[in-house]
Amino acid sequence: MNKRQLGNSDLHVSEISLGCMNLGKEETKAKDIIDRALDAGINYLDTADLYDFGENEKIVGKAIQHRRQDVILGTKVGNHFDKEKKDWHWDPSKEHIKKGIKDSLQRLQTDYIDLYQLHGGTIDDNMEETIEAFEDLKQEGLIREYGISSIRPNVIREYVERSSIVSVMMQYNAFDRRPEEEMLDLLHTNNISVLARGPLAKGMLSNKGAKVVESKARDGFLEYSYEEMLALTEKLEDYANEERTLNALALQYVLHHPAVATAVFGASSVEQLEENLEFLESAPLTEQIFGEIQALTNPITYQKHR
Template sequence: MNKRQVGKSDLYISEIGLGCMSLGTNESHAKDIIDRALDAGINYVDTADLYDFGENEKIVGKALKGRRDEVVLGTKVGNNFNKEKEDWFWDPSKAYIKEEVKESLRRLGTDYIDLYQLHGGTIEDPIDETIEAFEDLVKEGVVRYYGISSIRPNVIREYVKRSNIVSVMMQYSLFDRRPEEEVLDLLQENHISVLARGPLAKGMLSDRGLEKVEEKAQNGHLSYSYDEIKHMVENLQDHATEERSLQAIALQYVLKHPASNKTDCVSKTSLKLKNAL
């Protein structure tokens, strides 16, 4: 599988990555999915501390035991959670980030994180303090590089100006092209990669597209009505072939933008594909 450089880092990740949010809590099933992904050439695995209130990181860590050196491992921070109460609140403070990274390392069973990402963000956040936390972790050697996971253009612009992020994870697909107008050119100019999530639009941009439209878009999708979404899927399916499926068209579109430099959607991006297997 082709690999792309993440920003200016020395991380090279597969054009399709494995997003682990929906792996579930069956360890055997999760390990099978992860093993199949790695065997297929995928080397980017993405999780977050909040997924299943820490359980996802534990499951990913166990699944990667013995194969850690094959993987570029990404996780996220910023949601201060209470597992017992299944509750959380936004906390991008330096104190929380520097404490929570220890918990992520423990759950993942590793002594370093390749790509540590802020899991959200608002313009009211103490951005300089957040950046300082990530920079400290890089200097300490427990994090190799850091990025953000955000769909807010104003937040993304601030991190581009003020930090050394190497990537931005965001929603991007044929059905959600807002990044093209808002930030992709800016990220390309600054050699920052985009990790695209949702490139198949909840499965609507797949060979089961019409079935997924009925499941997911009865009330429309983003700014599109149900009828508009259905018509677009039907039109795209008319252009799909046995050699070039609808999901292939959808992924190739996301990878084509220079900002994504054909990687998981990033300008040097690496396509983060959830539930791809």
């Protein structure tokens, strides 16, 4: 498994990595998925305190106890949640972040987080206070590095200018090409890495893409209509061959830009994980194929999320 450096840090993450949100609540099943991922060379696991209101962190923590040294562990903070009421509100204050890290460390059964991420953000936040909180945690040795999870260009630009983030997690795939227009070159120039979440577009870019579109995209996806999505998935099926599956193609697409450090996919079963691990046996993506996919899809831009 090839690894890529996160920004200018000493963290090197596997090119594909496991987003843990969809692991479910069965500990044994979740551990099987995580163990298989780590055995295959994946070293970055991504979770958040908000996932299942803390339960996901507990499950991940138990699963990696015996091999913490094999893991670059990422989690997130910023949503003040009430587990009993199943409710939450945005809170990027220093007080909440410093309480959040203690709670996450306890749930994850570890004494440090490799990559601590702000789970959202708006242009109206007190960013100086938020940044100061993360810098304090880094000085205290509770986190190794920090980043943000956001798709808002205006917020990202502020953190690029004012903080020491090493990464930005954002949705990016062949159907959602918004980061290409505004973000990827900017982040690469500033030596900040992208963690690309949703590289399979909820499964619409997977080996079962057409079926997923029929069940999940009846109202369309972003600026695409349902009919356009069906037509696109049918055209992409032409690229499935012995050299690469559609899952592998989707992962290769987002990894094409040098700003992207890793493609973070989810898996709710070992079988789903195995489909993505076929990436490891695939022929390299050519400039020609990358260009053909770009020609098929639309270079949409950020409109609502600024």
